[in-house]
Each structure stands twice: as structure tokens, then as C-alpha cells.
Amino acid sequence: MRRFVERAIGKITRLNDEQMRSLLYDLAEENGRMEAALDSMLDGIVVCDRSHLPIIYNKAAERMLRLSGPDPSERPLWQSVEDEDLADFLRSTLENEDSVIDREFGIESKGMTRLVAASVTTLVSNGKIQGALLHLEDITEKRRKEAQLRRAESLASLTTLAAGVAHEIKNPLGAISIHMQLIKKAFQGKCEMESSVIERHLGVVDEEIDRLNKIVVDFLFAVRPMDLEPIESEPGEIVREIAEFMRPEAESAGVMVEVSIEEGLPLVFIDKRYMKQAILNLVKNALAAMPGGGKLALSVSRVEEEIRISVEDSGTGIPEEQLPKIFEPYFTTKENGTGLGLTIVFKIIKEHRGEISVQSRPGQGSTFTISLPVPQKERRLLAWGEAEARKAEV
Numbered sequence: 001m002r003r004f005v006e007r008a009i010g011k012i013t014r015l016n017d018e019q020m021r022s023l024l025y026d027l028a029e030e031n032g033r034m035e036a037a038l039d040s041m042l043d044g045i046v047v048c049d050r051s052h053l054p055i056i057y058n059k060a061a062e063r064m065l066r067l068s069g070p071d072p073s074e075r076p077l078w079q080s081v082e083d084e085d086l087a088d089f090l091r092s093t094l095e096n097e098d099s100v101i102d103r104e105f106g107i108e109s110k111g112m113t114r115l116v117a118a119s120v121t122t123l124v125s126n127g128k129i130q131g132a133l134l135h136l137e138d139i140t141e142k143r144r145k146e147a148q149l150r151r152a153e154s155l156a157s158l159t160t161l162a163a164g165v166a167h168e169i170k171n172p173l174g175a176i177s178i179h180m181q182l183i184k185k186a187f188q189g190k191c192e193m194e195s196s197v198i199e200r201h202l203g204v205v206d207e208e209i210d211r212l213n214k215i216v217v218d219f220l221f222a223v224r225p226m227d228l229e230p231i232e233s234e235p236g237e238i239v240r241e242i243a244e245f246m247r248p249e250a251e252s253a254g255v256m257v258e259v260s261i262e263e264g265l266p267l268v269f270i271d272k273r274y275m276k277q278a279i280l281n282l283v284k285n286a287l288a289a290m291p292g293g294g295k296l297a298l299s300v301s302r303v304e305e306e307i308r309i310s311v312e313d314s315g316t317g318i319p320e321e322q323l324p325k326i327f328e329p330y331f332t333t334k335e336n337g338t339g340l341g342l343t344i345v346f347k348i349i350k351e352h353r354g355e356i357s358v359q360s361r362p363g364q365g366s367t368f369t370i371s372l373p374v375p376q377k378e379r380r381l382l383a384w385g386e387a388e389a390r391k392a393e394v
């Protein structure tokens with residue numbers, strides 16, 4: 001096209017009206033095609049001229065930069081960008097004619113933080129700098145998948161090494177416990193020390209053995225393959241049962257419990273025993289995050305081909321730097337926590353072929369969301385139901 005235009009320009013003085021109209025028409029059509037191609041891209045593209053005015057930008061860029069105010073093409077790009085960090089970055093990079101590759105920004109969009117990688121390169125034509133090209137990529141999903149993969153990998157390597165160790169610890173623990181009972185019996189009334197004193201000491205040892213045992217049992221649970229027996233179940237029922245079970249404990253801690261379950265949800269394949277344990281772990285964490293009371297909201301809904309179960313609290317929230325670690329084995333900020341609660345939750349959800357995600361704001365609370373796939377049969381039934389409904393409308 002470019003060569004064609006160049007040739008046409010070369011003989012422009014010899015073109016008649018009809019030929020000129022045809023040339024302009026071809027150019028407009030070509031331009032339209034370019035714009036459509038740019039707007040169909042998932043990545044954002046902005047071309048700025050030498051005065052940093054955005055002369056070309058596509059829809060994805062408009063969305064990611066959240067361009068605001070009057071016509072953005074009449075002001076330097078950064079003046080129309082809402083996010084302060086990104087605006088500062090654009091101003092210094094464009095003004096200094098720097099090239100930057102993949103600088104990451106967290107940008108608020110519809111109440112969620114999206115991760116965007118921005119690259120700026122200078123636009124050179126005929127050996128001269130003509131402006132700058134900004135490329136934006138939404139890397140939220142990519143980063144989430146990488147984090148999940150890392151978690152799965154760290155879990156897998158830990159499994160092999162430590163399952164053996166844990167097993168070895170469990171046996172002597174059992175033996176110590178039995179011998180403790182025997183010592184207790186043997187001491188009764190046959191010692192100069194007061195038996196209540198001995199019992200107090202032995203009691204402490206007993207408690208510590210229980211604690212160690214819980215750590216080992218939880219650990220083995222976290223790393224062993226699960227004997228999942230999923231059956232078609234109502235996800236709402238499990239959540240309702242947990243809410244009723246935990247309500248007294250929550251209310252006595254000043255936490256209001258709210259349950260919202262969408263009508264007509266499809267059945268999903270769930271091993272109730274395990275799924276209850278997973279949701280219960282999330283609820284316990286939520287309650288622990290609200291020592292001064294608050295609100296716990298449990299909800300079940302359908303979003304496209306997924307069932308979403310969410311556990312939302314109004315508690316302390318999780319600092320951003322801790323978020324990537326909370327599913328890792330042994331990460332805990334609690335004095336008496338094992339740090340295996342969320343590792344177990346993650347494993348249970350993975351075994352159900354689901355996903356778990358978390359959104360949290362320090363000081364405002366956290367929301368853990370479990371997504372479970374709706375089984376194929378349900379999808380087919382739904383598609384059939386929709387087709388029938390359409391037929392009935394005609």
C-alpha cells in the first residue's frame with residue numbers, strides 16, 4: 001500500500017478528479033482497516049508525536065490507561081492518565097526520550113487491581129526521532145498462573161522429601177505418648193514429689209505431643225495424594241451448613257454472618273468432606289482476622305461455566321508483600337498457627353479441578369474465592385434449556 005501511495009503521490013499532478021477520489025477512497029479504506037486491526041488487539045498501543053501528544057491509540061490502550069478529560073490527543077499523554085505512578089513514569093520517559101522495557105504497574109480497574117507491563121521505545125523514521133511508541137500488556141493472568149505454578153512446584157518438591165521425614169516423626173511420637181501414660185500410672189502415689197506437680201509437668205508434655213502430632217497429621221494431609229470421592233452435590237448446601245455450624249462461635253466474637261446463595265445453581269462434583277474442610281479453614285482464618293468483630297459474608301453464585309464460592313471478611317487484610325506467600329506451606333503470622341491451613345485448602349481445590357484466588361486490602365478485609373467447573377452435562381442441559389427458551393420466544 002505504501003509503495004502504491006508513493007507512486008500515486010509521484011504523479012499526483014497528473015491525476016484527474018476521478019482518479020483522485022479513488023485514491024482517497026482507497027486510503028480511507030486502508031486507514032479503516034488499520035484502525036480495526038489496532039482496536040482488535042488485546043495489547044494497548046499509543047503513538048506519540050514529538051510534543052508527546054498521543055496521535056494514535058487503540059481501544060485497549062484507552063481502557064488500560066483510563067484516559068480521561070477532554071480530547072486526549074490535544075494534551076501530552078500523561079495529562080490524560082488517571083493513575084499517578086503511570087502518569088509520572090510516562091512524563092519522565094517521554095520527556096527524556098528514554099527506552100524502557102516491561103515496567104510493571106498495578107492499575108485499579110472496576111475495584112480490582114490489574115497488572116500492566118508498559119514498554120516505551122523511540123519512534124525513528126528517516127534517521128530522525130519522530131516521537132515514541134508505548135506498548136501496554138495486561139499481565140494479570142500471566143502472573144497469577146506463574147504464581148500458581150510456583151506454588152504447585154514448591155509443594156511437589158516438598159512432598160517427596162518431607163513426607164518421609166514426617167512419617168518417621170510420627171512413629172516415635174506415638175511411642176512417647178504411650179510411655180507417658182505408663183509413667184503417669186507408675187508414679188501415682190509412689191513419689192515424694194506431690195503427684196499434682198508431676199501431673200502438671202506431664203500435662204504440658206502431653207499437650208506438646210498433641211501439638212506436634214497435629215503438625216505432622218496436617219502435613220501428611222497436605223502432601224499425600226487425596227482419596228477424593230466426588231459426587232454431584234449442591235454447593236449452596238455445604239456453605240449453608242458451615243455458616244450454621246460456625247454462627248455461634250462467630251457471633252460470640254462479635255462477627256455478623258451473612259449467607260447469600262444464588263437460586264437454581266447446578267450440581268457440581270464435590271467430595272463434601274474435603275470441601276467442607278477447605279471452606280471451614282477459610283472461615284477460621286476470616287474469624288481470626290477479625291478479633292474485634294466484623295462481618296463474614298459467605299456466598300455461592302454462578303459465573304459463566306464456574307461456580308464461585310466466596311468467603312469475605314472485614315478483618316485486618318493481608319499486606320501486599322505477603323499475598324504471594326500465604327498458600328505456601330508453613331507461612332504463618334500467628335503464634336500458634338501451623339501455616340498449613342491454606343496449603344490444604346489449595347490442595348483440596350486443585351483436586352476438585354478448581355481454582356482459588358484472593359483479594360485483600362490491609363485494614364479493610366479479604367475475600368477468598370473458590371471457582372469450581374460446572375460439569376459438562378450441566379452445561380449441555382443449560383445450553384439445551386436456553387435453546388428451548390429461545391424457540392418458545394419465537
Ligand SMILES: Nc1ncnc2c1ncn2[C@@H]1O[C@H](COP(=O)(O)OP(=O)(O)OP(=O)(O)O)[C@@H](O)[C@H]1O
Nearest residue numbers: 285286289317326332333334337338339340341342
Ligand atoms: N482472611 C484472612 N485475613 C487476614 N490474613 C489471612 C487470612 N487468611 C489467611 N491469612 C494470612 O495467611 C497466613 C496463612 O494462613 P494459613 O491458614 O495457611 O495458616 P494459619 O492460619 O496461620 O495457621 P493454621 O491454619 O494452621 O492455624 C495466616 O497466618 C495469615 O497471616
Ligand SMILES: [Mg+2]
Nearest residue numbers: 281285341342
Ligand atoms: Mg489457617
